[in-house]
Amino acid sequence: MHVLDDPDGLSPRARAFLRRVAVREPTPPRLLTDFRTVRDRSGRLVAAPVELIVRREGFADRYGGLRYDLRRSVRVGDERHVVLRRWHFDLLDGIHPERTGWSFGWYGERVSSPVRYLVHTDGRFGVRAGGPFLEVCPSVPHLIEGHALLDELADWVPVRPGAPEPWAATAIGGPELARLVDGLSPVPEASGPADRWWCSEERAVRVFRLWTDARPRPIGVMAWSRDGRR
Template sequence: MGLAYFAGFTNEFANAKTDDAVAEELEGLLLRQREQNNPDRSDALLQVIIANGAEKMEAADIVAEKMLVPLIRDDATIMGVIGFDRTIKETTYAPRSMTARLPWTCSSVSPTSPPQPGRLPARSAFRQQQPSCRSSKFGRVMPEGGKPAQAVDIVRGVNLHLVDAPEGLTRRARSFLRVHCLRVDSLQVDQHRERWLELGVPEAEIDRVAAYGTRWGGLALPPAPHYDGGPRILDPDTPEGSPAEGWWFEAGIQRTAVPYGFMIGPNGEFGIHGDRWVPLHSTVEGWVESVALAYHAGMWARKITKITGDDVDTLQLDDHAAVPEVAGLADTWWRGTDSLVAIYNGEAECMSAPRCRTAFIYSGLDHWGLHG
Protein backbone atom coordinates (compact mmCIF):
# COMPACT_ATOMS: atom_id res chain seq x y z
CA MET A 1 0.00 0.00 0.00
CA GLY A 2 1.13 3.53 -0.66
CA LEU A 3 0.95 6.96 0.89
CA ALA A 4 2.00 10.17 -0.88
CA TYR A 5 3.69 12.92 1.11
CA PHE A 6 3.20 16.26 -0.67
CA ALA A 7 5.32 19.23 0.45
CA GLY A 8 7.68 21.91 -0.81
CA PHE A 9 11.31 20.73 -0.82
CA THR A 10 13.16 23.02 -3.24
CA ASN A 11 13.45 26.41 -1.57
CA GLU A 12 15.79 29.11 -2.78
CA PHE A 13 16.43 30.23 0.79
CA ALA A 14 16.39 28.11 3.94
CA ASN A 15 13.39 28.50 6.21
CA ALA A 16 14.12 26.78 9.51
CA LYS A 17 10.53 26.50 10.70
CA THR A 18 9.22 25.04 7.46
CA ASP A 19 12.25 22.83 6.81
CA ASP A 20 12.24 21.45 10.36
CA ALA A 21 8.50 20.74 10.19
CA VAL A 22 8.89 18.85 6.92
CA ALA A 23 11.88 16.95 8.30
CA GLU A 24 9.93 15.91 11.40
CA GLU A 25 7.01 14.69 9.30
CA LEU A 26 9.37 12.69 7.08
CA GLU A 27 11.03 11.17 10.12
CA GLY A 28 7.63 10.13 11.43
CA LEU A 29 6.78 8.53 8.09
CA LEU A 30 10.11 6.71 8.07
CA LEU A 31 9.49 5.33 11.55
CA ARG A 32 6.09 4.07 10.52
CA GLN A 33 7.40 2.60 7.27
CA ARG A 34 10.13 0.68 9.08
CA GLU A 35 7.65 -0.62 11.62
CA GLN A 36 5.15 -1.60 8.94
CA ASN A 37 7.79 -3.26 6.74
CA ASN A 38 9.28 -5.35 9.54
CA PRO A 39 10.17 -8.72 7.95
CA ASP A 40 8.75 -10.48 11.00
CA ARG A 41 5.30 -9.11 10.21
CA SER A 42 2.91 -10.32 7.56
CA ASP A 43 1.25 -6.96 6.92
CA ALA A 44 1.28 -5.27 3.55
CA LEU A 45 4.44 -3.33 2.72
CA LEU A 46 4.17 0.43 2.91
CA GLN A 47 5.69 2.63 0.23
CA VAL A 48 5.96 6.39 0.71
CA ILE A 49 5.87 8.54 -2.42
CA ILE A 50 7.50 11.96 -2.10
CA ALA A 51 5.79 14.70 -4.15
CA ASN A 52 7.58 18.04 -4.47
CA GLY A 53 5.37 21.10 -4.75
CA ALA A 54 8.42 23.31 -5.44
CA GLU A 55 9.29 26.50 -3.59
CA LYS A 56 6.50 27.57 -1.21
CA MET A 57 4.29 24.88 -2.82
CA GLU A 58 3.72 27.23 -5.76
CA ALA A 59 3.55 24.29 -8.18
CA ALA A 60 1.18 22.27 -6.00
CA ASP A 61 -1.76 22.44 -8.40
CA ILE A 62 0.37 21.47 -11.41
CA VAL A 63 2.10 18.60 -9.59
CA ALA A 64 -1.27 17.33 -8.36
CA GLU A 65 -2.90 17.44 -11.78
CA LYS A 66 0.01 16.27 -13.93
CA MET A 67 1.76 13.81 -11.65
CA LEU A 68 -0.25 12.70 -8.61
CA VAL A 69 -3.59 12.21 -10.35
CA PRO A 70 -2.13 9.91 -13.06
CA LEU A 71 -0.14 8.03 -10.45
CA ILE A 72 -3.18 7.54 -8.24
CA ARG A 73 -5.29 6.51 -11.23
CA ASP A 74 -2.79 3.82 -12.28
CA ASP A 75 -1.86 2.54 -8.81
CA ALA A 76 -4.78 1.34 -6.71
CA THR A 77 -2.50 0.66 -3.73
CA ILE A 78 -2.12 4.37 -2.96
CA MET A 79 -4.42 5.07 -0.06
CA GLY A 80 -4.01 8.77 0.65
CA VAL A 81 -2.13 12.03 0.29
CA ILE A 82 -0.82 14.02 3.26
CA GLY A 83 1.12 17.25 3.57
CA PHE A 84 0.05 20.48 1.80
CA ASP A 85 2.41 22.42 4.04
CA ARG A 86 1.21 25.99 3.50
CA THR A 87 -1.91 27.98 2.71
CA ILE A 88 -1.80 29.52 -0.75
CA LYS A 89 -4.22 29.31 -3.62
CA GLU A 90 -2.26 26.43 -5.20
CA THR A 91 -2.62 24.22 -2.12
CA THR A 92 -6.23 25.28 -1.76
CA TYR A 93 -7.12 24.19 -5.28
CA ALA A 94 -4.71 21.25 -5.70
CA PRO A 95 -6.88 18.73 -3.79
CA ARG A 96 -9.83 19.42 -6.08
CA SER A 97 -8.24 17.34 -8.79
CA MET A 98 -7.77 14.45 -6.36
CA THR A 99 -10.90 14.42 -4.24
CA ALA A 100 -12.80 12.15 -6.59
CA ARG A 101 -10.17 9.48 -6.13
CA LEU A 102 -8.92 9.09 -2.54
CA PRO A 103 -8.67 10.74 0.88
CA TRP A 104 -6.26 13.52 1.65
CA THR A 105 -5.32 15.41 4.77
CA CYS A 106 -3.63 18.76 5.13
CA SER A 107 -2.37 20.84 8.02
CA SER A 108 -2.26 24.30 6.46
CA VAL A 109 -5.57 25.06 4.76
CA SER A 110 -6.94 27.96 6.77
CA PRO A 111 -10.57 28.66 7.68
CA THR A 112 -10.63 31.28 4.90
CA SER A 113 -10.15 28.66 2.19
CA PRO A 114 -13.12 28.39 -0.18
CA PRO A 115 -15.32 25.36 0.51
CA GLN A 116 -15.59 22.84 -2.26
CA PRO A 117 -18.99 21.93 -3.68
CA GLY A 118 -20.38 18.92 -1.90
CA ARG A 119 -17.41 18.71 0.46
CA LEU A 120 -16.75 19.60 4.06
CA PRO A 121 -16.70 23.36 4.76
CA ALA A 122 -13.38 24.80 5.87
CA ARG A 123 -14.22 24.98 9.57
CA SER A 124 -10.80 24.25 11.03
CA ALA A 125 -7.11 24.46 10.31
CA PHE A 126 -6.93 20.69 9.88
CA ARG A 127 -9.17 19.55 7.05
CA GLN A 128 -9.88 16.24 5.49
CA GLN A 129 -11.66 15.05 2.36
CA GLN A 130 -12.85 11.45 2.11
CA PRO A 131 -14.82 11.03 -1.09
CA SER A 132 -13.87 7.51 -2.13
CA CYS A 133 -14.39 4.01 -0.76
CA ARG A 134 -10.77 2.98 -0.39
CA SER A 135 -9.74 1.63 2.97
CA SER A 136 -6.42 0.69 4.51
CA LYS A 137 -4.55 0.36 7.78
CA PHE A 138 -4.56 4.14 7.87
CA GLY A 139 -8.28 4.19 8.54
CA ARG A 140 -11.65 3.46 7.03
CA VAL A 141 -12.57 5.83 4.22
CA MET A 142 -16.07 7.25 4.17
CA PRO A 143 -18.37 5.30 1.83
CA GLU A 144 -20.43 7.21 -0.69
CA GLY A 145 -23.10 9.11 1.22
CA GLY A 146 -21.63 8.13 4.59
CA LYS A 147 -20.63 10.27 7.52
CA PRO A 148 -17.22 11.92 7.20
CA ALA A 149 -14.68 10.56 9.66
CA GLN A 150 -12.58 12.89 11.76
CA ALA A 151 -9.14 13.72 10.44
CA VAL A 152 -7.49 11.69 13.18
CA ASP A 153 -9.30 8.53 12.03
CA ILE A 154 -7.33 8.30 8.84
CA VAL A 155 -4.00 8.30 10.65
CA ARG A 156 -4.90 6.38 13.78
CA GLY A 157 -3.34 3.18 12.46
CA VAL A 158 -0.03 4.92 11.93
CA ASN A 159 0.54 5.08 15.71
CA LEU A 160 2.43 8.36 15.44
CA HIS A 161 0.77 10.28 18.24
CA LEU A 162 1.79 12.79 20.86
CA VAL A 163 3.06 10.88 23.85
CA ASP A 164 1.30 10.59 27.17
CA ALA A 165 4.39 11.20 29.30
CA PRO A 166 4.99 8.57 32.02
CA GLU A 167 4.78 9.64 35.64
CA GLY A 168 7.94 10.39 37.57
CA LEU A 169 9.53 12.80 35.08
CA THR A 170 10.20 16.50 35.47
CA ARG A 171 7.87 19.00 33.85
CA ARG A 172 10.62 19.72 31.33
CA ALA A 173 10.88 16.09 30.28
CA ARG A 174 7.10 15.61 30.15
CA SER A 175 6.77 18.64 27.90
CA PHE A 176 9.64 17.39 25.74
CA LEU A 177 7.98 14.01 25.24
CA ARG A 178 4.62 15.52 24.36
CA VAL A 179 6.07 17.97 21.84
CA HIS A 180 8.99 16.14 20.23
CA CYS A 181 8.36 12.42 20.60
CA LEU A 182 6.24 9.75 18.95
CA ARG A 183 5.08 6.34 20.04
CA VAL A 184 4.92 3.35 17.71
CA ASP A 185 4.22 -0.34 18.13
CA SER A 186 6.83 -2.31 20.08
CA LEU A 187 7.60 -5.86 21.14
CA GLN A 188 4.69 -7.67 22.78
CA VAL A 189 6.50 -9.50 25.55
CA ASP A 190 3.70 -11.91 26.40
CA GLN A 191 3.91 -13.35 22.89
CA HIS A 192 7.48 -14.47 23.68
CA ARG A 193 7.14 -15.39 27.33
CA GLU A 194 6.79 -19.15 26.83
CA ARG A 195 9.77 -19.29 24.47
CA TRP A 196 11.95 -17.26 26.82
CA LEU A 197 11.06 -19.52 29.72
CA GLU A 198 12.16 -22.49 27.60
CA LEU A 199 15.49 -20.71 27.05
CA GLY A 200 15.98 -20.46 30.81
CA VAL A 201 15.11 -16.82 31.33
CA PRO A 202 13.66 -16.38 34.84
CA GLU A 203 10.04 -15.31 35.11
CA ALA A 204 11.04 -12.25 37.13
CA GLU A 205 13.34 -11.07 34.33
CA ILE A 206 10.59 -11.48 31.75
CA ASP A 207 8.32 -9.42 33.99
CA ARG A 208 11.02 -6.76 34.09
CA VAL A 209 11.17 -6.62 30.29
CA ALA A 210 7.37 -6.47 30.15
CA ALA A 211 7.33 -3.55 32.61
CA TYR A 212 9.88 -1.71 30.47
CA GLY A 213 7.81 -2.35 27.36
CA THR A 214 4.66 -1.06 29.04
CA ARG A 215 6.31 2.13 30.30
CA TRP A 216 8.74 2.92 27.48
CA GLY A 217 8.13 0.54 24.59
CA GLY A 218 7.71 2.25 21.19
CA LEU A 219 8.91 5.65 22.38
CA ALA A 220 10.81 7.38 19.56
CA LEU A 221 13.01 10.15 20.91
CA PRO A 222 14.77 12.75 18.78
CA PRO A 223 18.52 12.14 18.36
CA ALA A 224 20.63 12.61 21.47
CA PRO A 225 23.68 14.88 21.13
CA HIS A 226 26.10 11.98 21.74
CA TYR A 227 26.31 8.23 21.10
CA ASP A 228 25.34 9.11 17.52
CA GLY A 229 21.85 9.84 18.64
CA GLY A 230 21.11 6.95 20.99
CA PRO A 231 18.41 4.33 20.37
CA ARG A 232 16.06 5.06 17.50
CA ILE A 233 13.09 3.61 19.38
CA LEU A 234 12.94 2.31 22.94
CA ASP A 235 11.98 -1.31 22.30
CA PRO A 236 13.09 -4.32 24.41
CA ASP A 237 14.36 -7.67 23.20
CA THR A 238 15.30 -11.10 24.58
CA PRO A 239 17.06 -10.95 27.96
CA GLU A 240 20.68 -12.09 28.05
CA GLY A 241 22.82 -13.14 30.99
CA SER A 242 22.86 -15.66 33.81
CA PRO A 243 21.76 -15.95 37.44
CA ALA A 244 25.38 -15.42 38.53
CA GLU A 245 26.15 -12.38 36.38
CA GLY A 246 22.68 -10.85 36.20
CA TRP A 247 20.45 -10.15 33.22
CA TRP A 248 20.47 -7.45 30.56
CA PHE A 249 18.08 -6.71 27.72
CA GLU A 250 18.20 -4.37 24.77
CA ALA A 251 16.86 -0.87 25.34
CA GLY A 252 16.35 -0.26 21.61
CA ILE A 253 18.24 -0.61 18.35
CA GLN A 254 20.97 1.87 17.47
CA ARG A 255 20.06 4.90 15.40
CA THR A 256 23.41 4.73 13.58
CA ALA A 257 26.33 2.30 13.28
CA VAL A 258 28.09 2.38 16.65
CA PRO A 259 30.28 -0.38 18.16
CA TYR A 260 27.98 -1.03 21.10
CA GLY A 261 24.37 -1.66 21.92
CA PHE A 262 22.02 0.17 24.27
CA MET A 263 21.03 -2.03 27.18
CA ILE A 264 19.07 -2.08 30.41
CA GLY A 265 21.22 -3.49 33.19
CA PRO A 266 20.49 -5.89 36.05
CA ASN A 267 19.41 -3.05 38.33
CA GLY A 268 17.49 -1.05 35.76
CA GLU A 269 20.41 1.09 34.61
CA PHE A 270 20.47 2.54 31.10
CA GLY A 271 23.84 2.02 29.45
CA ILE A 272 25.94 0.80 26.57
CA HIS A 273 27.42 -2.66 26.08
CA GLY A 274 30.36 -3.23 23.76
CA ASP A 275 33.80 -4.29 24.94
CA ARG A 276 32.35 -3.93 28.42
CA TRP A 277 29.14 -2.88 30.13
CA VAL A 278 29.00 0.79 31.10
CA PRO A 279 25.87 2.14 32.82
CA LEU A 280 25.28 5.74 31.77
CA HIS A 281 22.31 6.52 34.02
CA SER A 282 20.92 4.64 36.98
CA THR A 283 17.43 4.66 35.43
CA VAL A 284 15.78 4.91 32.02
CA GLU A 285 14.20 8.11 33.29
CA GLY A 286 17.71 9.50 33.63
CA TRP A 287 18.42 8.93 29.96
CA VAL A 288 15.15 10.55 28.91
CA GLU A 289 15.79 13.49 31.23
CA SER A 290 19.29 13.95 29.80
CA VAL A 291 18.01 14.09 26.21
CA ALA A 292 15.27 16.52 27.21
CA LEU A 293 17.75 18.70 29.08
CA ALA A 294 20.13 18.75 26.11
CA TYR A 295 17.37 20.06 23.85
CA HIS A 296 16.27 22.61 26.44
CA ALA A 297 19.80 23.87 27.11
CA GLY A 298 20.61 23.99 23.42
CA MET A 299 17.58 26.14 22.76
CA TRP A 300 18.28 28.74 25.46
CA ALA A 301 22.08 28.89 25.62
CA ARG A 302 23.80 31.89 24.10
CA LYS A 303 26.92 29.83 23.44
CA ILE A 304 27.65 26.09 23.23
CA THR A 305 31.23 24.86 23.58
CA LYS A 306 32.34 21.29 22.89
CA ILE A 307 35.56 19.90 24.37
CA THR A 308 36.99 16.40 24.07
CA GLY A 309 39.70 14.11 25.40
CA ASP A 310 42.03 15.36 28.12
CA ASP A 311 40.57 18.86 27.86
CA VAL A 312 37.55 17.58 29.77
CA ASP A 313 39.77 17.44 32.87
CA THR A 314 40.26 21.21 32.69
CA LEU A 315 36.60 21.89 33.47
CA GLN A 316 36.12 23.87 36.66
CA LEU A 317 33.00 22.53 38.35
CA ASP A 318 33.60 23.70 41.94
CA ASP A 319 30.67 26.13 41.73
CA HIS A 320 28.42 23.63 39.92
CA ALA A 321 25.95 21.18 41.42
CA ALA A 322 25.02 17.81 39.92
CA VAL A 323 21.65 17.78 38.15
CA PRO A 324 19.82 15.03 40.05
CA GLU A 325 17.07 14.16 37.58
CA VAL A 326 19.51 12.73 35.02
CA ALA A 327 20.58 10.10 37.59
CA GLY A 328 24.09 10.24 36.19
CA LEU A 329 26.66 7.45 36.44
CA ALA A 330 29.21 7.50 33.60
CA ASP A 331 27.42 10.53 32.14
CA THR A 332 26.63 13.52 34.31
CA TRP A 333 25.11 17.00 34.10
CA TRP A 334 26.21 19.96 36.20
CA ARG A 335 24.38 23.24 36.88
CA GLY A 336 26.26 26.48 37.55
CA THR A 337 25.17 30.09 38.02
CA ASP A 338 24.67 30.72 34.31
CA SER A 339 25.66 27.48 32.59
CA LEU A 340 24.94 23.79 32.26
CA VAL A 341 27.68 21.25 31.59
CA ALA A 342 27.09 17.78 30.15
CA ILE A 343 29.93 15.25 30.45
CA TYR A 344 29.82 12.03 28.40
CA ASN A 345 32.28 9.36 29.59
CA GLY A 346 30.43 6.27 28.39
CA GLU A 347 32.21 5.66 25.09
CA ALA A 348 35.62 6.29 26.66
CA GLU A 349 34.98 3.68 29.35
CA CYS A 350 33.29 1.18 27.05
CA MET A 351 36.08 1.20 24.45
CA SER A 352 39.03 2.16 26.70
CA ALA A 353 39.45 5.28 24.58
CA PRO A 354 40.00 8.42 26.72
CA ARG A 355 39.98 10.57 23.58
CA CYS A 356 36.24 9.83 23.30
CA ARG A 357 35.46 11.76 26.47
CA THR A 358 33.21 14.66 25.49
CA ALA A 359 31.67 17.61 27.26
CA PHE A 360 29.25 20.32 26.16
CA ILE A 361 29.13 23.66 27.96
CA TYR A 362 25.86 25.56 27.55
CA SER A 363 26.60 29.10 28.71
CA GLY A 364 24.69 32.36 28.97
CA LEU A 365 21.61 30.78 30.54
CA ASP A 366 19.06 32.69 32.62
CA HIS A 367 16.98 31.15 35.39
CA TRP A 368 14.56 29.54 32.91
CA GLY A 369 17.42 28.15 30.86
CA LEU A 370 18.97 26.66 33.99
CA HIS A 371 15.86 25.25 35.61
CA GLY A 372 12.93 25.39 33.14
Protein backbone atom coordinates (compact mmCIF):
# COMPACT_ATOMS: atom_id res chain seq x y z
CA MET A 1 0.00 0.00 0.00
CA HIS A 2 1.21 3.51 -0.78
CA VAL A 3 2.93 5.37 2.05
CA LEU A 4 0.39 8.21 1.89
CA ASP A 5 -2.45 5.73 2.41
CA ASP A 6 -0.69 3.72 5.11
CA PRO A 7 2.30 5.42 6.79
CA ASP A 8 2.85 2.45 9.09
CA GLY A 9 6.37 2.40 10.52
CA LEU A 10 6.90 6.16 10.36
CA SER A 11 7.15 8.36 13.43
CA PRO A 12 4.47 10.94 14.30
CA ARG A 13 6.91 13.62 13.07
CA ALA A 14 7.30 11.98 9.66
CA ARG A 15 3.57 11.33 9.33
CA ALA A 16 2.81 14.98 10.08
CA PHE A 17 5.46 16.03 7.56
CA LEU A 18 3.92 13.91 4.79
CA ARG A 19 0.39 15.07 5.61
CA ARG A 20 1.50 18.68 5.33
CA VAL A 21 3.70 18.65 2.24
CA ALA A 22 3.36 15.42 0.24
CA VAL A 23 1.22 14.69 -2.80
CA ARG A 24 0.84 11.65 -5.03
CA GLU A 25 0.93 12.19 -8.77
CA PRO A 26 0.41 9.71 -11.62
CA THR A 27 3.52 7.81 -12.61
CA PRO A 28 4.60 7.48 -16.25
CA PRO A 29 4.11 4.14 -18.03
CA ARG A 30 7.03 1.74 -17.65
CA LEU A 31 7.99 -1.86 -18.25
CA LEU A 32 7.52 -3.95 -15.11
CA THR A 33 10.73 -5.30 -13.63
CA ASP A 34 9.37 -8.83 -14.13
CA PHE A 35 9.89 -8.42 -17.88
CA ARG A 36 13.27 -6.67 -17.77
CA THR A 37 16.60 -8.16 -18.75
CA VAL A 38 19.64 -6.78 -16.94
CA ARG A 39 23.41 -7.11 -17.17
CA ASP A 40 25.07 -9.00 -14.35
CA ARG A 41 28.59 -8.32 -13.02
CA SER A 42 30.12 -10.29 -15.90
CA GLY A 43 28.20 -8.24 -18.46
CA ARG A 44 25.81 -11.02 -19.47
CA LEU A 45 22.16 -10.24 -20.12
CA VAL A 46 20.00 -12.17 -17.66
CA ALA A 47 16.38 -12.13 -16.60
CA ALA A 48 15.74 -9.78 -13.69
CA PRO A 49 16.34 -11.77 -10.48
CA VAL A 50 13.53 -12.24 -7.99
CA GLU A 51 15.16 -10.05 -5.31
CA LEU A 52 15.32 -7.16 -7.79
CA ILE A 53 11.73 -7.63 -8.93
CA VAL A 54 10.44 -7.71 -5.36
CA ARG A 55 12.38 -4.66 -4.14
CA ARG A 56 11.92 -2.49 -7.24
CA GLU A 57 8.21 -3.18 -7.67
CA GLY A 58 7.76 -2.81 -3.92
CA PHE A 59 9.36 0.64 -4.11
CA ALA A 60 7.02 1.59 -6.97
CA ASP A 61 3.95 0.41 -5.04
CA ARG A 62 4.98 2.06 -1.78
CA TYR A 63 6.43 5.36 -3.02
CA GLY A 64 5.63 5.79 -6.72
CA GLY A 65 4.32 9.26 -7.55
CA LEU A 66 5.28 10.67 -4.14
CA ARG A 67 6.32 14.32 -4.32
CA TYR A 68 7.20 16.88 -1.71
CA ASP A 69 9.12 20.10 -1.23
CA LEU A 70 11.78 19.86 1.46
CA ARG A 71 12.86 22.96 3.39
CA ARG A 72 16.39 23.24 4.79
CA SER A 73 17.89 26.02 6.86
CA VAL A 74 21.44 26.68 5.62
CA ARG A 75 24.14 29.25 6.22
CA VAL A 76 26.00 30.80 3.30
CA GLY A 77 28.71 33.09 4.60
CA ASP A 78 27.10 35.13 7.35
CA GLU A 79 23.59 34.83 5.96
CA ARG A 80 20.87 32.31 6.75
CA HIS A 81 18.74 30.99 3.90
CA VAL A 82 15.87 28.52 3.65
CA VAL A 83 16.47 26.29 0.63
CA LEU A 84 13.48 24.57 -0.96
CA ARG A 85 14.08 21.38 -2.95
CA ARG A 86 11.61 19.11 -4.71
CA TRP A 87 11.87 15.34 -4.22
CA HIS A 88 10.36 12.83 -6.68
CA PHE A 89 10.02 9.16 -5.75
CA ASP A 90 9.63 7.77 -9.28
CA LEU A 91 11.73 4.99 -10.76
CA LEU A 92 14.35 5.55 -13.43
CA ASP A 93 15.43 2.87 -15.91
CA GLY A 94 18.89 2.27 -14.45
CA ILE A 95 19.62 -1.08 -12.79
CA HIS A 96 23.12 -1.93 -11.56
CA PRO A 97 24.76 -5.13 -10.31
CA GLU A 98 26.57 -4.55 -7.02
CA ARG A 99 29.18 -6.64 -5.22
CA THR A 100 26.24 -8.21 -3.45
CA GLY A 101 22.73 -7.78 -4.79
CA TRP A 102 21.52 -5.04 -7.11
CA SER A 103 20.62 -1.37 -7.04
CA PHE A 104 18.13 0.61 -9.09
CA GLY A 105 17.78 4.29 -9.87
CA TRP A 106 15.06 6.76 -8.95
CA TYR A 107 14.73 10.52 -9.36
CA GLY A 108 15.42 11.73 -5.81
CA GLU A 109 16.19 15.40 -5.32
CA ARG A 110 15.38 17.50 -8.39
CA VAL A 111 18.62 19.46 -8.49
CA SER A 112 21.78 19.45 -10.56
CA SER A 113 23.85 16.90 -8.70
CA PRO A 114 27.07 14.88 -9.13
CA VAL A 115 25.36 11.77 -7.74
CA ARG A 116 22.64 9.37 -8.82
CA TYR A 117 20.00 8.25 -6.33
CA LEU A 118 19.66 4.51 -5.76
CA VAL A 119 17.93 1.88 -3.67
CA HIS A 120 19.73 -1.40 -2.98
CA THR A 121 17.91 -4.71 -3.00
CA ASP A 122 18.75 -5.04 0.70
CA GLY A 123 16.62 -1.93 1.31
CA ARG A 124 19.30 0.72 1.79
CA PHE A 125 19.05 4.16 0.20
CA GLY A 126 22.30 5.29 -1.37
CA VAL A 127 23.95 7.22 -4.16
CA ARG A 128 26.57 6.67 -6.81
CA ALA A 129 29.19 9.36 -7.42
CA GLY A 130 30.82 7.57 -10.34
CA GLY A 131 32.03 4.57 -8.37
CA PRO A 132 30.38 1.95 -6.15
CA PHE A 133 27.11 2.17 -4.24
CA LEU A 134 27.48 4.56 -1.28
CA GLU A 135 25.14 3.94 1.62
CA VAL A 136 23.30 7.01 2.90
CA CYS A 137 20.42 5.59 4.97
CA PRO A 138 19.46 2.08 6.10
CA SER A 139 16.11 2.42 4.32
CA VAL A 140 13.79 4.81 2.51
CA PRO A 141 11.75 5.35 5.71
CA HIS A 142 14.98 6.49 7.42
CA LEU A 143 15.45 8.98 4.58
CA ILE A 144 11.92 10.34 5.03
CA GLU A 145 12.47 10.60 8.79
CA GLY A 146 15.59 12.67 8.14
CA HIS A 147 13.66 14.89 5.76
CA ALA A 148 10.98 15.42 8.39
CA LEU A 149 13.67 16.56 10.82
CA LEU A 150 15.23 18.92 8.27
CA ASP A 151 11.82 20.44 7.60
CA GLU A 152 11.13 20.81 11.32
CA LEU A 153 14.44 22.66 11.69
CA ALA A 154 13.80 25.04 8.79
CA ASP A 155 13.05 27.88 11.21
CA TRP A 156 16.15 27.21 13.32
CA VAL A 157 19.53 28.87 12.82
CA PRO A 158 22.52 26.97 11.37
CA VAL A 159 25.47 27.32 13.72
CA ARG A 160 28.21 26.12 11.37
CA PRO A 161 29.16 27.57 8.01
CA GLY A 162 29.28 25.14 5.13
CA ALA A 163 27.80 24.16 1.80
CA PRO A 164 24.16 23.04 1.88
CA GLU A 165 24.87 19.84 -0.04
CA PRO A 166 25.94 16.48 1.43
CA TRP A 167 28.54 15.94 -1.30
CA ALA A 168 30.33 19.20 -0.46
CA ALA A 169 29.72 19.87 3.23
CA THR A 170 32.39 21.11 5.62
CA ALA A 171 34.31 18.25 7.24
CA ILE A 172 34.75 18.08 11.02
CA GLY A 173 37.25 16.60 13.45
CA GLY A 174 36.58 14.27 16.37
CA PRO A 175 36.94 16.73 19.29
CA GLU A 176 34.61 19.30 17.73
CA LEU A 177 32.09 16.59 16.88
CA ALA A 178 32.08 15.33 20.47
CA ARG A 179 31.46 18.86 21.71
CA LEU A 180 28.59 19.40 19.28
CA VAL A 181 26.66 16.27 20.26
CA ASP A 182 27.35 16.50 23.99
CA GLY A 183 24.08 16.47 25.91
CA LEU A 184 21.94 15.64 22.87
CA SER A 185 19.76 12.55 22.42
CA PRO A 186 20.12 10.29 19.36
CA VAL A 187 17.24 10.07 16.89
CA PRO A 188 17.34 6.38 15.88
CA GLU A 189 14.45 6.48 13.40
CA ALA A 190 16.43 8.94 11.22
CA SER A 191 19.90 7.50 11.84
CA GLY A 192 22.15 4.80 10.44
CA PRO A 193 25.86 4.03 10.06
CA ALA A 194 26.38 6.73 7.42
CA ASP A 195 23.93 9.41 8.60
CA ARG A 196 23.26 10.11 12.29
CA TRP A 197 21.09 12.63 14.12
CA TRP A 198 21.10 14.03 17.67
CA CYS A 199 18.54 16.52 19.00
CA SER A 200 17.36 18.38 22.06
CA GLU A 201 14.73 21.06 22.57
CA GLU A 202 17.30 23.71 21.66
CA ARG A 203 19.92 22.10 19.39
CA ALA A 204 20.17 19.55 16.57
CA VAL A 205 23.18 17.95 14.87
CA ARG A 206 23.41 15.79 11.77
CA VAL A 207 26.67 13.89 11.20
CA PHE A 208 27.11 12.00 7.96
CA ARG A 209 29.54 10.45 5.54
CA LEU A 210 30.00 12.72 2.54
CA TRP A 211 28.51 11.54 -0.73
CA THR A 212 31.88 10.99 -2.35
CA ASP A 213 34.04 8.11 -3.56
CA ALA A 214 36.96 9.25 -1.37
CA ARG A 215 38.22 6.50 0.94
CA PRO A 216 37.64 6.73 3.79
CA ARG A 217 34.56 8.86 3.22
CA PRO A 218 35.04 12.15 5.10
CA ILE A 219 32.65 13.10 7.87
CA GLY A 220 30.44 16.15 7.37
CA VAL A 221 28.21 17.94 9.84
CA MET A 222 25.15 20.16 9.85
CA ALA A 223 24.11 21.79 13.12
CA TRP A 224 21.32 24.12 14.18
CA SER A 225 20.10 25.87 17.30
CA ARG A 226 16.74 27.36 18.06
CA ASP A 227 18.19 30.75 19.05
CA GLY A 228 21.35 30.81 16.93
CA ARG A 229 23.79 30.13 19.76
CA ARG A 230 26.18 27.18 19.64
